Amino acid sequence: MRADFVIQALVIAHEKETRYGSIKEAVAGVIFLGTPHRGADIAYWSKLLAKFANVLTAGKMREDLLKALAPKSTELGTICSQFVERGMRLQIFSLYERHETSGLGSLVVDEFSAILHLPNETPIPMEADHRGLCKYLTPSDSCYRTVFNCIEELMDSLIETSEQPYFDSSQREFLSKLRAVDHDTVLSKIPGGWTRSSRWFLELPEFKSWRVLQGQQTLWLYGVPGSGKTVLMKSIVEFLNSQSDIASSPVIWKPISFFFDDKDPERKTSDSFIRSVLDQILGDSRCASVIRYLDFDPSKIPDTEKSLWECFQTIVKRSRGIIFQLVIDAMDEALRHNENPPTIVDKLRDLVETDASGRVRMLLSHREQPPYGFPQRTDAAVISIDNENTRKNVDESVQMKVRSSLQESKLSLSMASTIEAKIVKKAQGNFLFATLAWKQFSNGTVQWTRDKIKASLTGLDKTSDDLVDFYCQLLSNISSRYR
Numbered sequence: 001m002r003a004d005f006v007i008q009a010l011v012i013a014h015e016k017e018t019r020y021g022s023i024k025e026a027v028a029g030v031i032f033l034g035t036p037h038r039g040a041d042i043a044y045w046s047k048l049l050a051k052f053a054n055v056l057t058a059g060k061m062r063e064d065l066l067k068a069l070a071p072k073s074t075e076l077g078t079i080c081s082q083f084v085e086r087g088m089r090l091q092i093f094s095l096y097e098r099h100e101t102s103g104l105g106s107l108v109v110d111e112f113s114a115i116l117h118l119p120n121e122t123p124i125p126m127e128a129d130h131r132g133l134c135k136y137l138t139p140s141d142s143c144y145r146t147v148f149n150c151i152e153e154l155m156d157s158l159i160e161t162s163e164q165p166y167f168d169s170s171q172r173e174f175l176s177k178l179r180a181v182d183h184d185t186v187l188s189k190i191p192g193g194w195t196r197s198s199r200w201f202l203e204l205p206e207f208k209s210w211r212v213l214q215g216q217q218t219l220w221l222y223g224v225p226g227s228g229k230t231v232l233m234k235s236i237v238e239f240l241n242s243q244s245d246i247a248s249s250p251v252i253w254k255p256i257s258f259f260f261d262d263k264d265p266e267r268k269t270s271d272s273f274i275r276s277v278l279d280q281i282l283g284d285s286r287c288a289s290v291i292r293y294l295d296f297d298p299s300k301i302p303d304t305e306k307s308l309w310e311c312f313q314t315i316v317k318r319s320r321g322i323i324f325q326l327v328i329d330a331m332d333e334a335l336r337h338n339e340n341p342p343t344i345v346d347k348l349r350d351l352v353e354t355d356a357s358g359r360v361r362m363l364l365s366h367r368e369q370p371p372y373g374f375p376q377r378t379d380a381a382v383i384s385i386d387n388e389n390t391r392k393n394v395d396e397s398v399q400m401k402v403r404s405s406l407q408e409s410k411l412s413l414s415m416a417s418t419i420e421a422k423i424v425k426k427a428q429g430n431f432l433f434a435t436l437a438w439k440q441f442s443n444g445t446v447q448w449t450r451d452k453i454k455a456s457l458t459g460l461d462k463t464s465d466d467l468v469d470f471y472c473q474l475l476s477n478i479s480s481r482y483r
Contacts, residue, residue, distance in 0.1 A: 006030065007083045014086045029091030029154045031147065033133040036113045037084075037094075084116060088213070088250035091157055091320055092121040093150040099129040117214055119251050119359045120321040124150070170298035171291050177303050180279035181266040186259055190234045193393070197228070198235035200389035206381040210361055211243075213251070213323075217352055218378040221365040223385035226432020228393070229365045230259065232385065233329040236363065240325055245286075252322045254287055256280045260330040270334060270344040271305040277312055281324070293318045309347060316351065316359050324360050331366040345371065352378045391429035398423050398434050409448035419453065422460055 013024040096114035100106055108130035115123045126133055128143050136144035167175065201207055201221075209215035223229055240255035258276050261267040282288050294311050296302055302311055316324065326348075334344050342350070352360055362378070375382055402419050406412070423441060427434035441456045 011082045011086055027090065028158055029093070030087070031093045031095065031150050031154070032114070033095050033147070034097055034109045034114060034130050035094070036109045037116050084118070087116070088118065088120060090120065091154055092116065092118065093154070094121055094123045095126050095133060095146065095150070096123065097130050097133055098125050098127055099132070101129040101131065115356055117356065117358050119213065119323045119357055121357045122150075122318065122320055123356045167291065170296065170301060171294075173298075174291075174294070174296070174301050175279075175282060177301060178275045178279045178308075180275040181272060183257055183276055183280060186267065187234060187237065187257065190259065191231055193228070193231045193235055196396075197393045198232055198239070200387075201232060201236065201383075202239060204383065206383065210363065210381075211253075214358060216379065216381055217355075217358060217361055218375075218380035219363045220370045220375070220380050220382045221363065221385055222367065222369050222382070223365075223390075224430065225367060226430045226435075227385045228390060228431045229385055230329050231431075233257075233259070233327055233363075233365055237327050240327065244325075250321075252286050253325060254281065254284060254322055255325045255327065257327045258329070260328070260333040262333040268333060270347065271308075273328070273334065273344065274305060274308045274312060277326070278308060278315075281315065287319065287322050290315050290319045290322070313351065313354070316355060319359060320357075322359060326360065326362045326364075328362065329365045331364050332368065345374070349374060349378055386429065394427050394429050394431055394434050395420075395424050397431065398427060398438070401438055405442070405448060411448055411450070411453075415450070415453055419457065422457060426460065 009023065010027060010030075013020040013027075017024065094115050096109060096111050097107055101108050111123075111125070115121065124146060126143050126146060132143060134147075138144070139148075206216055206219060210217075210219055221229060221232075237255060237257045240253070244253045244255050246253075256277055257280075258273050259267065260273070266272055282291055293314050294302070302308055328348075331345065348362060348364070352362065369382060370380060374380060399416070399420050402416050402423070403413055406416055419441070423434065423437045426437035426440075437460065441460050443456065443459075445452055445456070
């Protein structure tokens with residue numbers, strides 16, 4: 001059956017559901033063989049139709065035929081654009097040719113045109129020309145086997161239930177060997193910001209694009225220590241968790257978080273990271289069934305970092321209908337323990353580069369900007385946390401500390417602005433410096449008096465504006481093991 005007929009039938013079934021709803025409900029998936037998907041790119045469709053005509057007429061193009069094909073270009077573009085939204089609930093396999101068609105000297109439908117780039121799609125290259133995608137000499141033909149396997153997998157998906165899947169003994173052993181850190185416990189120990197502190201980030205166009213289908217794939221947040229990256233990342237994870245179980249969404253949005261910490265043995269290596277990622281995926285009843293894709297030998301359960309990364313890559317490649325939202329904090333702390341290539345940055349970059357359907361979204365935080373070439377190879381938007389929004393949040397946090405302390409000491413707030421101005425100046429828009437300045441000012445004082453405030457202000461004036469000396473003084477009081 002011609003692909004444009006199938007696509008148009010599904011579009012009509014959605015638009016006229018009362019009459020053709022049974023067609024929509026009866027279709028669980030589609031296998032496209034060299035089918036072009038280019039939306040409303042009219043120039044592309046005109047050129048493609050000319051290619052088809054050139055093949056069919058043995059290279060002798062007729063001017064009248066080209067004129068007849070022109071209106072069809074607009075029609076095909078419209079149909080494909082309409083299908084993208086309506087095909088989100090289907091299992092889709094997009095098979096495309098790797099060999100040029102004889103007589104044409106080029107691919108009829110190239111890889112980029114043949115892939116919809118949807119999370120519920122599995123793109124598969126075929127060692128054939130355009131004609132060979134659907135013509136096989138024997139059942140042992142590799143292209144025949146590929147199509148057969150797609151049909152078989154599509155049939156298997158129809159008999160799955162949405163309930164918690166049954167794990168066999170080898171799968172249970174695999175889960176037990178992950179020994180992943182409890183990410184909920186980690187999250188609970190990170191200080192929380194107030195609601196407004198993350199609002200600026202949630203309203204960024206880049207973040208909004210990151211949260212929609214076919215949107216931004218990678219975000220890289222950077223800033224100096226103490227700028228509030230970890231607290232912000234926690235707020236983002238909590239926001240994503242609150243939005244992840246929306247019933248109306250055509251796909252499953254699966255937030256996965258990891259907060260690197262080089263002081264914690266369970267949170268400082270890429271091995272710990274990949275174990276936590278798999279644990280969070282397989283521990284969620286909405287996507288635990290993807291464990292069936294890990295077809296491992298019961299006598300050789302994957303347990304090395306390399307084999308676990310391969311498991312994750314397999315899950316990403318085959319999990320149609322799931323978008324994995326990776327939120328990874330303090331990447332720089334992981335790199336201190338994984339300096340030899342491939343580093344975790346290398347692995348994540350490779351993961352995104354091979355993810356043709358856009359099933360992986362990454363939000364990474366680091367002290368520095370991304371390495372050369374990373375943004376271009378991962379479609380990354382680079383965002384600095386050192387901005388007016390952060391400085392405003394620092395100022396508000398200082399104001400809250402100062403005024404609550406004065407109120408507890410039953411003092412007038414008339415002195416608040418003077419104290420706030422001095423601490424804000426020392427803070428320089430940095431949460432860590434604001435905390436250090438407040439500690440230097442308060443110096444353990446519980447009950448304030450006007451005389452104590454004046455003395456503390458005088459002492460604050462004498463400290464270095466960059467607070468390095470005071471920071472070193474604090475560090476000297478900490479055990480060298482944790483320093």
